[in-house]
Amino acid sequence: xxxxxxxxxRDICQRGTSLTIQxxxxxxxxxxxxxRQQPGQSLTLIATANQGSEATYExxxxxxxxxxxxxxxxxxxxxxxxxxxxxxxxxxxxxAVSHTGELFFGEGSRLTVL
Amino acid sequence: xxxxxxxxGPLSVxxxxxxxxxxxxxxxxxxxxxxxxxxxRKGPELLMYTYSSGNxxxxxxxxxxxxxxxxxxxxxxxxQPSDSATYLCAMTLLSGTYKYIFGTGTRLKVLx
Numbered sequence: 715x716x717x718x719x720x721x722x723x724r725d726i727c728q729r730g731t732s733l734t735i736q737x738x739x740x741x742x743x744x745x746x747x748x749x750r751q752q753p754g755q756s757l758t759l760i761a762t763a764n765q766g767s768e769a770t771y772e773x774x775x776x777x778x779x780x781x782x783x784x785x786x787x788x789x790x791x792x793x794x795x796x797x798x799x800x801x802x803x804x805x806x807x808x809x810a811v812s813h814t815g816e817l818f819f820g821e822g823s824r825l826t827v828l
Numbered sequence: 829x830x831x832x833x834x835x836x837g838p839l840s841v842x843x844x845x846x847x848x849x850x851x852x853x854x855x856x857x858x859x860x861x862x863x864x865x866x867x868x869r870k871g872p873e874l875l876m877y878t879y880s881s882g883n884x885x886x887x888x889x890x891x892x893x894x895x896x897x898x899x900x901x902x903x904x905x906x907x908q909p910s911d912s913a914t915y916l917c918a919m920t921l922l923s924g925t926y927k928y929i930f931g932t933g934t935r936l937k938v939l940x
Binding site: 715718720745747755756757759762804806810814815816817818819820821822824 | 860862864869870871872873874877879916918920926928930931932933
């Protein structure tokens with residue numbers, strides 16, 4: 715398994731500001747993802763964080779709104795830019811074990827935008 | 829048609845009951861199946877992982893996969909109040925794209 719640490723665990727933000735979420739994994743992993751979970755809903759993939767190159771975004775998500783960095787195999791950041799109340803969600807970092815496909819999640823970062 | 833269907837519940841059971849949670853899926857290419865437990869305000873925790881039809885047991889939990897019917901189940905024996913959580917099923921092709929499809933989750937409440 716993988717131990718994934720995310721911070722902040724929660725934050726209350728003002729409309730129009732940006733927040734960066736950090737994700738640290740205890741081992742080197744190839745596949746790292748960022749998900750969003752809106753209240754009462756399931757998980758939606760935002761992007762795949764690629765080490766040393768631009769992230770791969772899913773339909774409906776763009777780099778200007780959700781810039782992602784992944785400088786090495788154990789660390790990634792997700793920035794939620796120019797936030798609006800619709801961005802209030804739990805943001806989850808996850809990693810996949812490449813040979814089994816098991817997917818592990820961090821504890822999540824709960825953002826509330828006022 | 830959604831790729832994965834999961835009854836959202838809520839499901840309330842008395843302590844000690846056997847709980848059955850289910851998901852159906854439409855894409856016969858899915859190969860790997862997972863069940864997650866998510867407590868309120870926490871990230872999903874991987875409970876069970878299976879890749880073949882049949883049963884896999886881990887303590888009080890049994891995961892069952894029926895690929896011919898495109899149906900997966902999670903059974904919880906001797907349910908405890910601490911099992912109260914949302915349970916999500918997930919599946920993947922693991923074909924190099926690492927596309928994971930999640931159910932909407934079933935809220936379970938085990939009453940003491």
